[in-house]
Amino acid sequence: MDLIDLHQNTEWPARLDQVLSSSPVDWAERRASVQSAVPPGLARLQRMSAVPRFDLDAVDPVVYEGILKEALLAAAHGGAVYTELRLPQESVVHPQFMERFEAARASVTETYPDFDAGAILSMNLWDPMLRELCDAFGDAAAAGLSGIEIIYVPYAAEADWARGRVVAEAAGAAGMGVTVPAGAFNASNLASLAEIEQIGRIGHAVGAASDPGIMRLLAERGVTVEVCLTSAVVLGMVPSLEAHPLPRFLDAGIPVVLGTDSPMRMGTDIAGEYAKAASLGLSRADLEAVSSRAKAAAL
Numbered sequence: 001m002d003l004i005d006l007h008q009n010t011e012w013p014a015r016l017d018q019v020l021s022s023s024p025v026d027w028a029e030r031r032a033s034v035q036s037a038v039p040p041g042l043a044r045l046q047r048m049s050a051v052p053r054f055d056l057d058a059v060d061p062v063v064y065e066g067i068l069k070e071a072l073l074a075a076a077h078g079g080a081v082y083t084e085l086r087l088p089q090e091s092v093v094h095p096q097f098m099e100r101f102e103a104a105r106a107s108v109t110e111t112y113p114d115f116d117a118g119a120i121l122s123m124n125l126w127d128p129m130l131r132e133l134c135d136a137f138g139d140a141a142a143a144g145l146s147g148i149e150i151i152y153v154p155y156a157a158e159a160d161w162a163r164g165r166v167v168a169e170a171a172g173a174a175g176m177g178v179t180v181p182a183g184a185f186n187a188s189n190l191a192s193l194a195e196i197e198q199i200g201r202i203g204h205a206v207g208a209a210s211d212p213g214i215m216r217l218l219a220e221r222g223v224t225v226e227v228c229l230t231s232a233v234v235l236g237m238v239p240s241l242e243a244h245p246l247p248r249f250l251d252a253g254i255p256v257v258l259g260t261d262s263p264m265r266m267g268t269d270i271a272g273e274y275a276k277a278a279s280l281g282l283s284r285a286d287l288e289a290v291s292s293r294a295k296a297a298a299l
């Protein structure tokens, strides 16, 4: 069965730290200490994201391409035949960022000929340049960008989706798909997002399980949920793997795909995510359905 990862961050600050820092973060150690010392939820997410920031706009384009290649190589090595890599919004400082992505992808296929990858751009809704970025969607799509991910604040409380709707419509008009991470720690934002036509996928959505109305809404609209099992446990979206609502999503008729989220920081790969899904009781046929869904749901 083809293992497809539809939720993978580039993790550029963490990967830059590994390359450029004299004392890079030891992620196995960091995971263990954060899980024991920081309560689950947003605080833990922030602690896991706290790495020395190296400015991407000060980074040589060759280093930028090297980081994309490392992320894609790790995906291929971890068993993925396809990954959809989330490029940091800061990528736009490199006007040729899609050419860099394409070069990184091509070089990975020299080692892994069956591997393929798509790129989506993370967009920060608070960015003052948002309007200009939306105006560039047509060119970006023509250069091969498949879609966008919308990042917003507050992440764990109801956000204002007026700007988000405009961005989603602009992406849709350029022929690109839209995904949004939401509902990691509670049910906030899920109902609002399900109402925006261009949003075909939601990342995490663990909080939906506490609200039968939202479960129904996601199923009726056919919104695909990107489940990241290791990340959900490390960040404390669920108290344990066994408590993850993945089997309930499937029972409710919600389309599900799998993802690694931040594989380097979480210490996982897509083969590990499929194995964890199997340990939750998904049959071979269930996993094949997840894989085919991922083929259809790739942006």
Ligand SMILES: [Zn+2]
Binding pocket: 007, 181, 203, 261
């Ligand atoms: Zn994520």
